[in-house]
Amino acid sequence: MVTPAGVRAAGVLVEDEKIRGVVGIEQVPSSVPSTNFGDAAILPGLVDSHVHINEPGRTEWEGFYSATRAAAAGGYTMLVDMPLNCLPATTTLAALKAKRAAAAGQCLVDWAIWGGVVSDNQEHIDELAEAGVAGFKCFLIDAGIDGFTMVSEGELRAALPRVVRSGLPLLVHAELAGPVEAASRRLERHDWRRFSTYLQSRPDAAELEAIDLLLGLCREYRFRLHVVHLSTSRALERLKKAKAEGLAVSVETCPHYLHFVAEDIADGATLAKCAPPIRNRENREELWRGLREGVIDLIATDHSPCPPEMKRLAEGNFRTAWGGISGLSLALPVIWTEASRRGFGLEDIARWMAEGPARLAGCDRRKGSIAEGYDADLVVVDPEEEFVASEERLHYRHRVSAYLGERLRGAVKKTFLRGTCVFDDGEFRGEPRGCELGR
Numbered sequence: 001m002v003t004p005a006g007v008r009a010a011g012v013l014v015e016d017e018k019i020r021g022v023v024g025i026e027q028v029p030s031s032v033p034s035t036n037f038g039d040a041a042i043l044p045g046l047v048d049s050h051v052h053i054n055e056p057g058r059t060e061w062e063g064f065y066s067a068t069r070a071a072a073a074g075g076y077t078m079l080v081d082m083p084l085n086c087l088p089a090t091t092t093l094a095a096l097k098a099k100r101a102a103a104a105g106q107c108l109v110d111w112a113i114w115g116g117v118v119s120d121n122q123e124h125i126d127e128l129a130e131a132g133v134a135g136f137k138c139f140l141i142d143a144g145i146d147g148f149t150m151v152s153e154g155e156l157r158a159a160l161p162r163v164v165r166s167g168l169p170l171l172v173h174a175e176l177a178g179p180v181e182a183a184s185r186r187l188e189r190h191d192w193r194r195f196s197t198y199l200q201s202r203p204d205a206a207e208l209e210a211i212d213l214l215l216g217l218c219r220e221y222r223f224r225l226h227v228v229h230l231s232t233s234r235a236l237e238r239l240k241k242a243k244a245e246g247l248a249v250s251v252e253t254c255p256h257y258l259h260f261v262a263e264d265i266a267d268g269a270t271l272a273k274c275a276p277p278i279r280n281r282e283n284r285e286e287l288w289r290g291l292r293e294g295v296i297d298l299i300a301t302d303h304s305p306c307p308p309e310m311k312r313l314a315e316g317n318f319r320t321a322w323g324g325i326s327g328l329s330l331a332l333p334v335i336w337t338e339a340s341r342r343g344f345g346l347e348d349i350a351r352w353m354a355e356g357p358a359r360l361a362g363c364d365r366r367k368g369s370i371a372e373g374y375d376a377d378l379v380v381v382d383p384e385e386e387f388v389a390s391e392e393r394l395h396y397r398h399r400v401s402a403y404l405g406e407r408l409r410g411a412v413k414k415t416f417l418r419g420t421c422v423f424d425d426g427e428f429r430g431e432p433r434g435c436e437l438g439r
């Protein structure tokens with residue numbers, strides 16, 4: 001059994017969907033039905049605090065059924081859905097209700113919802129908080145999709161008192177438009193089939209300037225700031241200082257920044273396009289150092305699929321291709337492959353991919369740990385098994401991913417949601433029984 005505290009041989013007692021206790025193997029009562037998982041590792045069900053499910057409105061991109069199926073296959077027992085890419089975007093109470101109606105009865109794992117903060121919805125923040133969103137998300141740069149506007153500093157300032165009052169975290173896409181627009185103008189006539197052109201168009205400075213702005217606002221308003229998908233390692237030092245100063249700042253990065261490096265991305269390989277972009281090898285190693293030092297708190301997937309034609313694979317143009325990497329079902333093996341190589345243990349995975357995201361989403365008294373009183377969400381993993389990522393392991397709507405063909409280590413064998421096996425060696429079990437999790 002693996003928890004952030006360490007690894008030990010143990011029996012997990014489960015009753016009525018909950019963990020009733022964790023005991024020594026010899027203390028498991030012989031009178032109750034039990035399953036022995038042998039040498040496999042049992043981790044807390046993973047929590048993904050950054051997923052774009054796209055339903056309602058863009059269900060042809062992804063949907064609650066297909067996304068939660070991929071989640072179950074990937075060892076996740078809870079997803080928190082981002083407020084954009086669905087239509088309507090989750091920026092009003094009516095939109096929140098529409099999302100709940102769309103999700104009902106379709107989910108193989110539990111879920112919760114982030115609300116959006118956009119240019120003109122300040123007066124909806126209180127009611128979204130009261131209605132039970134896990135927190136809020138905003139963009140400091142164009143989100144690249146209709147229906148979800150970015151916020152200027154002024155608009156953010158108008159929203160922050162309400163966010164503070166809610167006590168909920170504000171998740172921010174931390175890139176500023178200025179450096180991106182200036183770089184893109186310079187690159188106008190460059191070859192956009194080249195990954196290096198795209199990388200240069202989204203410089204580190206865009207992230208750094210955004211983070212500086214956010215830390216200043218955090219000092220002023222004292223809101224709970226969460227930086228999503230940190231890509232540049234150059235921000236680590238200032239984030240470390242901000243934490244030491246006592247600001248309520250948390251930081252996430254994603255499997256693609258911890259696995260891929262810019263040097264290896266082929267020209268035209270738009271499956272690897274995301275924003276901010278995947279940076280160089282040295283940057284990747286520094287992000288791992290950020291995890292080691294605890295400056296980066298958690299790993300979330302930013303699973304963001306689209307119909308395959310939007311990746312424009314035929315022309316391979318990084319300017320026009322959709323930015324977003326999908327790989328929800330492969331995140332655990334991707335991270336274990338990289339983490340085990342660098343001397344980390346499964347307990348680190350439990351901390352980064354279960355406990356940390358559960359805390360961010362405000363469900364850390366029910367999810368993200370194996371302990372008495374928690375939901376019996378468990379994932380059984382063979383940490384030694386190696387495989388090559390193939391389409392049949394993806395399970396979400398469109399079987400495309402930047403990870404296809406990668407040799408990975410660590411296979412999800414079974415996933416239990418509140419005591420019931422929902423994924424069993426490649427097969428899905430039972431009817432969708434995932435619920436929305438209130439705070």
Ligand SMILES: [Zn+2]
Binds near residue numbers: 050052302304
């Ligand atoms: Zn995202």
